[in-house]
Amino acid sequence: MRYFAHLFAILGVIFIGLAACQTTKETSAPDGLDLRIQKALTTAGENRSELEGALASVAEEQRDGLRFLIAYMPDRDLTQLSGKYLLKNLQWAYKAKGTFSWCKQLPDSVFFNEVLPYASLNERRDDWREDFYERFAPLVSNTEDIREAIKIINHAIMEEVKVKYSTARPKPDQSPYESMDCGLASCTGLSVLLTDAFRAVGIPSRIAGTPNWTTKEGNHNWNEVMVDGQWYFTEYYPSEGLDQGWFLADAGQADPTSKAHWIYASSFKPAQAYFPLVWDEKIHYVHAENVTERYIHLYQQAQKHQQVEEAGKVQLQLVMFKRQGCSMGDDRVAVPVKVYAGKELIFEGKTADAQKDMNDYLTGFVAEGATVAIQYTDAQGKLRQVQQVMNENQTLRLYYQ
Known part of the structure; x- marks a missing residue:
């Protein structure tokens, strides 16, 4: 009897240990992801079955990506986007992850937030990812250098999508195909196009901008890309290299004490602020980081080099x-x-x-x-x-x- 009692005691400890491990695994999701998903499914209302169907059928290796998207999707998307749309977006994003060396090396936190999302701001939700992969992947298939890939995409996009800058565009917050249909876009529409092109080939990208310059009237948006864990800026009409552009002097004089003059960088998941959309100031669901200090530092460094010259x-x-x-x-x-x-x-x-x-x-x-x-x-x-x-x-x- 003592033998069996001892054996049961050992098995009990093992069972409790396994249960504890399982509990730890399930509750270790960042920011209570399970709770966020349950709340999202409730918010989806009649569209809940679409999201649940996607969760039930998603490939196992893509499940965490889908959970991330559903957890942080804006309410407008929870109630409207189909499971088919989300699964297709996942399929082609993970295809890029499995194809390009720079994307294979990304931490999940970066891949989920800066490659996987299907939108950047409040633009119309186009089904762009497969098309953009097929357009841009062949251009970068022969390089292992993310900087070279960024340069290639930067210099090829205008010819590929046939969109030029113009304030005569129909609206500022155009989706990729809205811009391509009319051939015109202002800085925001161009930034959406370029970030989607980068993301299509697994390059982490987001939109940056300011609602109001401190040096003059007006707003401006541009792009950022991540290289070796560090963010750099570029734009649809590129300069010679990263972190070079006509607007650096203006961005570098942003006011870090005034939200109206901050430099913002878009984020799919919640961040410290929301991205101010000057065309619709009521929209607060586009998350953003305050990156003002980085641009001030970049400008100050550039100033030091210029002062001698x-x-x-x-x-x-x-x-x-x-x-x-x-x-x-x-x-x-x-x-x-x-x-x-x-x-x-x-x-x-x-x-x-x-x-x-x-x-x-x-x-x-x-x-x-x-x-x-x-x-x-x-x-x-x-x-x-x-x-x-x-x-x-x-x-x-x-x-x-």
Whole structure:
């Protein structure tokens, strides 16, 4: 009897240990994921059966991804999105994860929040992922370098989707196919397109932006990508490299004490703030992180490098219009320009055309007090030259015709 009693005691300890392990496993989900899913299913109302059907049929290796999406989906999606839509999104996101080395290496927390989501802001929920995978995966299939993949997507997207920048777009918060159908988008629509293209090939991406610059009127949105655990900014019309762009000086002067002037980065799961949507300020379901300090730091670092190069210099910004009397919006043209001081070439480049943001100028620095000659060839093939004394920072309007 003592033997059996001892045996039962041992088995009891083992059983309790196993039960404890099982309980720990089930309750270790971040932020009470099980409770969030139950609440989400209740919120889904008549659409609950769609979500439950997806949970019942999802592939085991994709189950955690689906649970994440359902737990953090906005109410509008819980009540409207079909199980088929969610499962297809999962299928192609996990295909990217299994294909590209940079995505295979991602922690689940990054894959779930910055690759797997089917939307970034409040845009229409398009079924874009399979199409975008088939468009962009072949372009990056021969590289193992995520930086090279980012560069390839960045430089190929405009030709692939045939969308250009214009404030004449139907609305600011366009979905990918809304932009592609009309061929036009402003900064938000372009950012949605680029983030979806990155995510389609497993590159972690999110949308960043500010509801209001501190340096001038207006808002702006752009993209961020994660490389080796660190976020970098880029945009639909890329500069030479990551963390380079015309708007850095404006972003770097954001006010960290004012939410109206913060720099925000979108998040699918709840974060410290919500992303202010200037086209519909009542929407608070788009989550966001406050990344203002990072942009201030980036700008300060860039300033340190420039101070040595630009000591005793002033800034010259150039914008080229088709003709006199044109508007700032769609009447700008890209024309090669050279700026000389005497016989010395100070800087050169192309002016921004109507596809670029209206705050994007051809910019250079010249010695304070210098007289510069700005040279370009006009529409008639005639060499034009404009002279300007540079006693202060200036923005000059040039005319092509």
